[in-house]
Amino acid sequence: MTKYNVIFVLGGPGAGKGTQCEYIVRDFGYVHLSAGDLLREERQRPGSQFGEEIEGHIKNGTIVPVQITCSLLKRAMEKSGKDRFLIDGFPRNRDNLDGWNKEMSDVAKVIRVLFFNCSEQVCVERCLSRGKTSGRTDDNEESLKKRIKTYTESTMEIIEQFRKLNLVSEIHAEKSPEEVFEEVKKVLNELN
Ligand code: UP5
Ligand code: MG
Secondary structure (H helix, E strand, O other), X not given: OOOEEEEEEEEOOOOOHHHHHHHHHHHHOOEEEEHHHHHHHHHHOOOOOOHHHHHHHHHXXXXXXXXXXXXXXXXXXXXXXXXXXXXXXXXXXXXXXXXXXXXXXXXXXXXXXXXXXXXXXXXXXXXXXXXXXXXXXXXXXXXXXXXXXXXXXXXXXXXXXXXXXXXXXXXXXXXXXXXXHXXXXXXXXXXX
16 A cells, blocks of 8 residues: 655755755655765764764765665654655665665655756765865765766666656756746646
């Protein structure tokens, strides 16, 4: 039985996924779950057996095994008591998507994929500028090169796969946050 409706939110590092999710929560009342934020939280959790492994992947811009990420997502979904979710920054590769399907396809329906399309140059500029204050261990030039590489080599093909299923709404992500959100609103209004 399907319990959850899910919108996957994808796009390059710094494309504005988190920013737009906050606006969506404000105006449309979904629950926002950032896979990256859940992993960073787990990394900090005292006694976590995955802390070092997660940090290694984040710094290197590589992708944490799906068992870890998917169980964090699932737990957060259950704990929320809600049924409509924005899942931000996941699935990022084939392993992620296979793991999700195996674990979640019975209970969760993917109703849309928001794809924030943003050039590499703009993505890098945004993350480097955020890096001055974010404290994120991956907002530096070296990690960013790797994050972009992983995105191009692994995540893009997942977006293409969803596109074939007619699930993707592509958003031009280089305008101001408010202008980008105007496009997002159109997509979500059509869903409701
Ligand atoms: N900003 C946002 N929108 C703007 C706009 N329209 N105009 C101008 N500036 C804009 O935005 C980034 C910055 O840009 C901010 O300073 C913002 O103010 C500004 P944000 O909304 O944070 O962009 P977002 O796309 O969320 O960028 P983020 O850095 O979070 O994307 P990543 O996909 O790189 O990061 P994430 O946290 O998802 O993942 C980090 C790492 O975790 C991954 O590299 C990976 O190692 C690991 N991970 C997994 O292994 N598995 C997962 O499932 C998820 C993550
Ligand atoms: Mg984010």
